[in-house]
Amino acid sequence: MYIYEYKDWPNFTWNLEQIADLLAEVRFNQGKLLGVMETLGFDIQEEAMLKTLTADVLKSSEIEGEILNADQVRSSIARRLGMDIAGLVSSDRNVEGIVEMMLDATQNFAKNLSEERLFGWHANLFPTGRSGLYKIIVGDWRNNSKEDPMQVVSGAMGRERIHYQAPDSKGLPNETKKFFDWFNADLAYDPILKAGIAHLWFVTLHPFDDGNGRISRAIADMQLSRADKSAQRFYSMSAQIRLERNKYYDILEQTQSGSLDITSWLVWFLECLNRALSVTDHTLASVKRKAKLWENLNLIVLNDRQKLMINKLLDGFDGKLTSSKWAKIAKCSQDTAGRDIQNLVDKGILIKDSAGGRSTSYSLKEN
Numbered sequence: 001m002y003i004y005e006y007k008d009w010p011n012f013t014w015n016l017e018q019i020a021d022l023l024a025e026v027r028f029n030q031g032k033l034l035g036v037m038e039t040l041g042f043d044i045q046e047e048a049m050l051k052t053l054t055a056d057v058l059k060s061s062e063i064e065g066e067i068l069n070a071d072q073v074r075s076s077i078a079r080r081l082g083m084d085i086a087g088l089v090s091s092d093r094n095v096e097g098i099v100e101m102m103l104d105a106t107q108n109f110a111k112n113l114s115e116e117r118l119f120g121w122h123a124n125l126f127p128t129g130r131s132g133l134y135k136i137i138v139g140d141w142r143n144n145s146k147e148d149p150m151q152v153v154s155g156a157m158g159r160e161r162i163h164y165q166a167p168d169s170k171g172l173p174n175e176t177k178k179f180f181d182w183f184n185a186d187l188a189y190d191p192i193l194k195a196g197i198a199h200l201w202f203v204t205l206h207p208f209d210d211g212n213g214r215i216s217r218a219i220a221d222m223q224l225s226r227a228d229k230s231a232q233r234f235y236s237m238s239a240q241i242r243l244e245r246n247k248y249y250d251i252l253e254q255t256q257s258g259s260l261d262i263t264s265w266l267v268w269f270l271e272c273l274n275r276a277l278s279v280t281d282h283t284l285a286s287v288k289r290k291a292k293l294w295e296n297l298n299l300i301v302l303n304d305r306q307k308l309m310i311n312k313l314l315d316g317f318d319g320k321l322t323s324s325k326w327a328k329i330a331k332c333s334q335d336t337a338g339r340d341i342q343n344l345v346d347k348g349i350l351i352k353d354s355a356g357g358r359s360t361s362y363s364l365k366e367n
Helices: 016-038 042-063 070-081 093-107 115-125 169-184 191-205 212-228 237-243 245-256 263-296 304-316 323-330 334-346
Strands: 151-154 161-165 350-352 361-364
Touching: 016 191, 016 212, 016 263, 042 070, 042 093, 042 212, 042 237, 042 263, 070 093, 093 115, 093 212, 115 212, 161 245, 169 191, 191 212, 191 245, 191 263, 212 237, 237 245, 237 263, 245 263, 263 304, 304 323, 304 334, 304 361, 323 334, 334 350, 334 361
Parallel strands: none
Antiparallel strands: 151 161, 350 361
């Protein structure tokens, strides 16, 4: 029996005593993070927000097995938010679509959710009207009259395992209206709890042919922005869920096949959120290091290729930096890449790695 089959659906219950201390800890860490960010300069806040939103988009897609280009995501977000950063690249339609959804959710968090708004998000996720090779209903609720029930299945053909069976599509207009009325209402309980409930409720309805997980996480991020009372995002719930993906799917399956007491789900959600908040210490350290380096480089003449590649190294370069990688990323000749690198070595910005090999590699010099 699934939770939506109970006669009291969707009247969720939970043991407040069991989650009270955990909720208080999350609230404390949330306030601590926002307080620290308020003391920092605008440039650092902007860079931290860009890193967080980029991680949100990338990791929410990775949870569903879709790998996006990080440079395209970062560039799309920066352009839409009017951020002046080096090395902007053009972005594919699918990247632009998910970025638009995420920014609408977090930057316009005070606006009500509606059927029209979510249909727009869904259309952004699937600009070609297809999910992979399959044509799907886009910008409208699923209509599985010939294929009901909608099931979440894994395993090879003939050995499938049904993880979840969604409500009949005929009831979706009424079910989604209940959800919108609840989400848009000013309720008495903590807004962070509301984020966890909203995530569970929407993904349980599973109202679209595809994209339900990403939209559920966007709705949760929208509610977390309301809880923060700010459009600035400095922690990524989706990035933490990606690290805990197996547990995420397990607790969803257990909850959706359980009772309307969702205490276990809320405990996991709050613990995951707490871990997401703690990870920002590393993000903030990286952003501060980047700001300090650029402050030190302020009086040094650098070309655009060098600025681009220094930013790449600061953001976490994949593998070792070599002249051939420099040439490929900066779109220049091998000779030009060599001169750019040697210039930075002479200026004490790059150092030659000690490890041997066929190709010489370089790293940023630690100050």
